[in-house]
Amino acid sequence: MARWLVILGLCLLFPTAFAQQSPGGAPAAAGSCVACHGPEGQGSGAYPHLVGLGEAYIRRQLDAFASGERANAIMKPIASGLSESQRQAVAAYFSGLSPVPADAAAGAPPDGPGRTLALHGRWQQDLPACVQCHGPGGQGIGEDFPPLAGQPAAYLEDQLKAWRAGNRPAGPQGLMGHIAERLDEDDLKAVAAYFAALPAAGEAGDD
Template identity: 50%
Template sequence: MNVPLLPLAGLFLAVSVSAQAADATAVYSKGGANPAAMACATCHGAEGEGMASAGFPRLAGLSAEYMRKQLADFASGARANPIMQPIAAALSADEADAVTTMLAGKPHPQPDRVDRTALADGPGQTLALRGAWDRNIPECVACHGPSGTGVGDAFPPLAGQSAQYLASQLTAWRQGTRKNDPNDLMGHIARSLTEDEVKAVSVYFAGLTDTGAAK
């Protein structure tokens, strides 16, 4: 009896592995098993590049772990958004795992390296590279990395996201509709910025686009 089971077990493994791989692309371009989990590509672009004019963020090259956390936060309501909340709630954990792993591996902008030693020009770049320590605002690159390209699973990239999306997130923290950051790190910062600073720093990071530079 044991003999015929072995090839079956192998077959089962092969099927489940390929089903997982197939899922990511299918979920991304056609949607999840639950119809409320709408196709991501419609809004986030064919290659996860986002849609700047509509304020839909780029997902290509973001950490899978960061994206899974955001999906869980949308599902729980810790991050409120009328579009993403029902989508995140309808995605299964397997679908979320597969699609975020696939997106993390996609090509993303590689801007020139700008770190804290660079000369800061204008209010957006000054905030990004120097902060405003008289108001306890640390420089953004301290956490989001040189050029704001992101650090590890906790600190997402800002470089190359649209100014509209970046400003919408800072505003969400100011208004308390996004409150999913560890220790209120971003909430504190966003509430300390003026509206002009929100605009300036968002425009600054949106302008750090791909120059083909190595990271």
């Protein structure tokens, strides 16, 4: 938490400094983004990969942060400090980046309940398989179902908790709200670990 507060304070107090750190070709508005998400949008820990996400999806999330519809103490002031055109420019920039090849990644995704939920669901609890909406290998489908593969496990787990708590819009037909509320703590960790171990969107290979 202390680290988040320091980053937030720097982003708010010194936007020009962060803008000067923007990677080549990035809009100035992306300057504060690289502090947490990295110059190539690669993210880490609780900060998601932005590279590989669609432009419309990123823009929609920025708008939700700005309006408070998606609750996040760090992203709310950053997103609301950007104009609509700046949010669009940030979305276009990060969606257009090429994935950074992973270092000898984590190896094969783990067997167990996370894999089962991801590939088969748990129909006795009305839980569909994650890949039914997010695509083979969790590579994402269209504007509404982003890639899960390769996202940090901590981030995926946090988002499932946010849906369960009603702190994030539940998406098309309220699907993610209904799904998350049926997952216990072990389920959250297992399915997050499974997708985190898969090759990120744009990298070769599906599970």
